[in-house]
Amino acid sequence: MDLSASELSSPVCYLSERDILPASTNMASESPLRIGYVPEHFSTPIHFAKRHFGLSAELVPFPSGTGHMITALRAGEIDVGIGLTEGWIAGLGRENLEPADGGYRLVGTYVETPLCWAISTGTNRAEITGVESLKGGKIGVSRIGSGSYVMGYVLADQQGWLSSKDKSEPFKETVVLNTFANLRRAVNDGEADFFMWEHFTSKKYYDNGEIRRVGEIYTPWSSWKIVASTALIGAGNKLDERVEELFGKLNEGIKYFNEHLDEAVNFISTELDYSEADAREWLKTVRFPENTRGVDMAVVDKTVGLLCKAGVLVPGKGMQPEDMTLLKR
Incomplete structure (x- = not known):
């Protein structure tokens, strides 16, 4: 992708x-x-x-x-x-x-x-059906300026969510959560809708059912x-x-x-x-x-x-x- x-x-x-x-x-x-x-x-x-x-x-x-x-x-x-x-x-x-x-x-x-960034949401977040569902949602990031933050905008650019006319933000809210564990918790309790993290680090938590994979994006x-x-x-x-x-x-x-x-x-x-x-x-x-x-x-x-x-x-x-x-x- x-x-x-x-x-x-x-x-x-x-x-x-x-x-x-x-x-x-x-x-x-x-x-x-x-x-x-x-x-x-x-x-x-x-x-x-x-x-x-x-x-x-x-x-x-x-x-x-x-x-x-x-x-x-x-x-x-x-x-x-x-x-x-x-x-x-x-x-x-x-x-x-x-x-x-x-x-x-x-x-x-x-x-x-x-780097392959996996896009993840909560296991039971049935309203999130794919990447297109994430527009206007709440993105979880470790810190402002981190890779997880930056790649959210690269994803938005790839998906055509960035408006050159009004400079509107592609996401409703950016939720700073500091750690990978907090990110996983947040998408399950609704504090955030999705987050992005390296694929193989995320995979263990797909395998055990803690989070669900929505898609992926590679750094160019x-x-x-x-x-x-x-x-x-x-x-x-x-x-x-x-x-x-x-x-x-x-x-x-x-x-x-x-x-x-x-x-x-x-x-x-x-x-x-x-x-x-x-x-x-x-x-x-x-x-x-x-x-x-x-x-x-x-x-x-x-x-x-x-x-x-x-x-x-x-x-x-x-x-x-x-x-x-x-x-x-």
Whole structure:
């Protein structure tokens, strides 16, 4: 259920240039990086980098997702985040950023393939018969600016629910629920009508009957990026050497993952609460890069263009794609 070719080829709307404040630096620090990550199956190569290749880092789980990591980066609670492309870019593209420099920059690529977002409702919500039933409903999201929030607008754009005339909202209400567990509860008790979450993470709850699948939508971009706090960027845009070392360790973790798929399945099914069958199915859908350092600007441009079209970002406001990205491929 990917977006149409015409949507993917729509012109990119660039955001206006913003003065970037000088970043404070902590270049001399030898303390381990604090790395935020989502504790799902995608995190397996990160754990392998630490387990098998000596990645020196404190891994900080964020089950509520990318939006929470943005808050933590800006508060100085973590140094690096590994999360969803659309969440990072939406966070930097908004006007009136606080802090004014955005707090982080895109520095790396973690997953090359798109993400399949499952669209879910409550088990007994008989009035919701398909995606078309969701227009004007209440969308549950983890946080404003998270992937679950952004993809709601991408879905609305795909379905033709965004009015260019009156700029009306496609949904009656956006209900912020923070956690996946709260989202599942909310669609069953009526607080929200639907939510969007990664397919394999949702599947367990389809299988046990807790929630019901309505549909799916794929991101029209590679799904996971690595960002670094602006506090790690020194003079001449030089990145803290600990982040450069991180890229090498992640590359080793990914290579090991690809060469030890049975170990990956075992880790996912025992440490991350997925079934072995689902772990093996997921392996068929995901591709990690050989080199995590750097970001393809075409991906950033495409994401910004679609987020502008979907109404998540406003043309002429916020940070330009070029300024969001510190390390380019």
